[in-house]
Amino acid sequence: MVSQHGILLAVAIISDHFGPLVSKVCRCLLRHGALPLQEIVRRLELSPGQVKNSLLVLIQHNCVQAFNAPRGNGDKTVTHYLAIFDNIVHRQRFSKFLSIIRADIPESEALLEGLLQNGRLTFGQLVERTISKVPEGSITPAREEIRMNFNKLVFAHYVERCPKPEPFFDPLVDEQSTSSRKRAPKTVEIALSIDKKVVNTAALSDAERFSEIPYIMEDASNANDSPRSSISGAKRKHNALEGDAELDSTIAENEVLWRANFEKFTFCLKKKFCADRKKPKLKVGTHPIWEAFFEASLMERDNNSVTSPINGIMERLGQKEGGTSMTLDHITRVLEELNCSPSSEDPDSFILDLSRIVEASRNEEIESLVRKKYGQEAFTIFRLLVRERGPVETDKIIDTTILDKQIVHGTLYKLWKDDYIDTERILSGTGTGNTQYFVWRVKNTFREQFIDNLCHAALNLRQMVNYIAELLLEGSKDDTKLRNRKNILILALTRHDDSLMLFQDF
Amino acid sequence: MASRGRGRGRGRRGGGYGFDHPAKHTPHEDFPDITLPEMTCARATMEEKALIQSTLKFEDFWKTSCYHLEEDVPKKKNDDKEIERYSDRKRKTHSKREALASYLILTPANFPVELVQGSKRGQPSSKKLRWDRSSDDQAFEVFEKLEEKHKDGDKKTEKDGDDEDEHEEEEVEEENSDDDYNQNIEFDDDDDDWNQEEEAHEDYYD
Numbered sequence: 001m002v003s004q005h006g007i008l009l010a011v012a013i014i015s016d017h018f019g020p021l022v023s024k025v026c027r028c029l030l031r032h033g034a035l036p037l038q039e040i041v042r043r044l045e046l047s048p049g050q051v052k053n054s055l056l057v058l059i060q061h062n063c064v065q066a067f068n069a070p071r072g073n074g075d076k077t078v079t080h081y082l083a084i085f086d087n088i089v090h091r092q093r094f095s096k097f098l099s100i101i102r103a104d105i106p107e108s109e110a111l112l113e114g115l116l117q118n119g120r121l122t123f124g125q126l127v128e129r130t131i132s133k134v135p136e137g138s139i140t141p142a143r144e145e146i147r148m149n150f151n152k153l154v155f156a157h158y159v160e161r162c163p164k165p166e167p168f169f170d171p172l173v174d175e176q177s178t179s180s181r182k183r184a185p186k187t188v189e190i191a192l193s194i195d196k197k198v199v200n201t202a203a204l205s206d207a208e209r210f211s212e213i214p215y216i217m218e219d220a221s222n223a224n225d226s227p228r229s230s231i232s233g234a235k236r237k238h239n240a241l242e243g244d245a246e247l248d249s250t251i252a253e254n255e256v257l258w259r260a261n262f263e264k265f266t267f268c269l270k271k272k273f274c275a276d277r278k279k280p281k282l283k284v285g286t287h288p289i290w291e292a293f294f295e296a297s298l299m300e301r302d303n304n305s306v307t308s309p310i311n312g313i314m315e316r317l318g319q320k321e322g323g324t325s326m327t328l329d330h331i332t333r334v335l336e337e338l339n340c341s342p343s344s345e346d347p348d349s350f351i352l353d354l355s356r357i358v359e360a361s362r363n364e365e366i367e368s369l370v371r372k373k374y375g376q377e378a379f380t381i382f383r384l385l386v387r388e389r390g391p392v393e394t395d396k397i398i399d400t401t402i403l404d405k406q407i408v409h410g411t412l413y414k415l416w417k418d419d420y421i422d423t424e425r426i427l428s429g430t431g432t433g434n435t436q437y438f439v440w441r442v443k444n445t446f447r448e449q450f451i452d453n454l455c456h457a458a459l460n461l462r463q464m465v466n467y468i469a470e471l472l473l474e475g476s477k478d479d480t481k482l483r484n485r486k487n488i489l490i491l492a493l494t495r496h497d498d499s500l501m502l503f504q505d506f
Numbered sequence: 507m508a509s510r511g512r513g514r515g516r517g518r519r520g521g522g523y524g525f526d527h528p529a530k531h532t533p534h535e536d537f538p539d540i541t542l543p544e545m546t547c548a549r550a551t552m553e554e555k556a557l558i559q560s561t562l563k564f565e566d567f568w569k570t571s572c573y574h575l576e577e578d579v580p581k582k583k584n585d586d587k588e589i590e591r592y593s594d595r596k597r598k599t600h601s602k603r604e605a606l607a608s609y610l611i612l613t614p615a616n617f618p619v620e621l622v623q624g625s626k627r628g629q630p631s632s633k634k635l636r637w638d639r640s641s642d643d644q645a646f647e648v649f650e651k652l653e654e655k656h657k658d659g660d661k662k663t664e665k666d667g668d669d670e671d672e673h674e675e676e677e678v679e680e681e682n683s684d685d686d687y688n689q690n691i692e693f694d695d696d697d698d699d700w701n702q703e704e705e706a707h708e709d710y711y712d
Contacts, residue, residue, distance in 0.1 A: 016565065132635075491557075
């Protein structure tokens with residue numbers, strides 16, 4: 001499932017953030033799959049206390065999910081610990097997640113930073129942290145203000161309640177009735193890995209996952225309250241049992257753990273990526289419509305499409321240069337040219353399928369690498385094989401690409417040797433004798449190999465950054481120069497991560 | 507070169523065959539000047555600069571937080587293994603960390619039972635937690651400065667006119683002023699050292 005360099009990259013991230021002990025436990029889980037505590041202790045020859053602390057840190061930071069699995073034949077169960085590779089790699093994107101909030105809900109940026117730094121926190125801990133960070137002499141924010149900013153994050157699905165600590169899950173049972181119902185489209189398309197099944201089993205229902213912390217109003221008739229607070233106050237009027245409401249609120253504040261919702265942030269980055277990627281290819285004058293479409297998008301229903309109401313699009317266009325002069329017919333026509341079709345659920349909305357943009361971008365990345373590494377001819381041949389999807393004869397390749405026969409043979413051999421393409425010999429029988437044909441196709445695993453290369457590059461960049469950090473720690477006369485290099489490497493790693501996300505998360 | 511030529515000439519005189527022409531030396535020409543491409547990958551937008559600062563802040567937090575678990579190495583063995591380097595002083599400031607249990611809500615509702623069982627804390631304490639390590643580091647640095655001055659005083663009484671101490675003191679002050687994420691990020695476009703690395707990057711992931 002996870003490539004070799006992917007594991008090395010994840011282990012390097014954990015080692016940088018949490019030290020050598022935790023990274024050993026993490027590597028053990030990534031290499032051997034889900035393991036019980038005693039098995040981890042046995043393999044690593046560490047003390048149970050050390051392994052327990054490491055697991056606590058990994059669970060706190062959402063890198064490990066525990067679950068109960070049956071042991072042998074009896075009714076006994078044992079707790080297994082599963083490393084979640086995606087969540088580990090997300091750690092090098094936290095600054096991007098934070099920048100999303102900075103643009104969308106800037107007043108909640110500090111709260112999200114606390115959650116990203118500490119993994120999981122109760123609302124009470126967040127309040128305590130916020131207050132302790134206020135410089136002396138400044139005004140301390142009110143608890144209700146913090147609650148309001150926090151609930152904005154929950155409402156927008158940037159923050160969620162944490163999953164169950166150790167749900168029951170039997171790896172041998174394939175039936176996932178609950179999960180299947182929730183994620184029917186995915187189940188039909190892709191066979192879920194055990195990792196995904198465990199994560200789905202542990203996840204709360206959406207209603208529970210994003211239920212906000214209730215407001216407590218001392219004076220329900222206060223006219224200065226915001227509409228949301230008024231609604232809560234009205235609800236409280238009808239609730240004769242004041243104690244129950246107050247108790248629920250206290251529990252929600254001090255015992256329920258919250259964490260960042262990585263799915264939401266990944267989707268936001270996906271939208272941004274697709275919008276930026278396609279922008280250079282747009283016709284003159286259509287940029288504002290393209291931007292307005294993405295800015296007006298509603299709460300998403302799935303992870304592959306963007307839906308925007310026409311009213312929202314026109315409203316956004318009104319704020320852009322030249323937008324007010326566009327007619328509805330013009331906007332509609334441009335949207336359809338951009339592959340935004342009217343939504344079947346809501347006739348007044350337009351929907352765009354992101355899958356095509358993602359797929360095209362992925363092919364561009366790989367073809368770009370082939371071109372740089374093997375030359376233009378190899379790029380032409382490789383692209384032909386990618387589009388054909390099936391086996392292609394050598395003669396057909398020569399005729400289609402209009403390349404010299406010897407060049408084609410040499411290029412095919414290079415690509416085959418480096419595991420980009422596969423070959424197959426076919427014997428054709430005729431009356432007088434046998435003739436041999438060679439057919440070529442793209443190797444099924446070339447995408448996985450490309451992902452491994454991306455992880456390898458990210459790992460190398462991290463090692464270079466750490467090396468320069470060591471030099472800076474030593475102290476030297478060229479501090480400024482070293483710091484500049486370090487920043488450039490971090491910038492390269494940040495940009496490179498876009499490609500990694502394109503293949504792993506989008 | 508010349509002697510070899512003469513030897514052959516003598517040996518084959520009868521054949522009328524030999525080397526009697528010296529090698530011609532072409533004057534050296536420098537490699538032609540090349541205009542290097544503009545370094546676009548080193549130029550960061552404002553948004554990217556914010557990303558860099560945010561990344562550095564996150565990583566600095568984790569390295570100094572209670573979540574960073576150290577291997578337990580006996581002090582004696584550590585002393586024997588290697589001589590303590592000057593730069594190790596800076597790492598000592600990380601030796602004291604907040605207790606991990608103080609920051610986790612160790613209840614069966616949040617963590618697996620077998621990990622929570624051994625925990626000494628049954629109830630959350632009212633102890634005030636420190637959520638930001640940087641202020642703590644600064645306090646430690648102040649003590650380090652005082653200690654350094656104290657040592658400096660001792661050495662001066664024993665050895666007068668020792669220049670190394672003053673040099674070290676200057677270095678310490680210089681180091682303390684370097685904060686990775688507080689200082690403005692500046693890219694030096696004239697730095698030739700970037701060229702090679704940049705080209706390597708451009709080759710693979712444009």
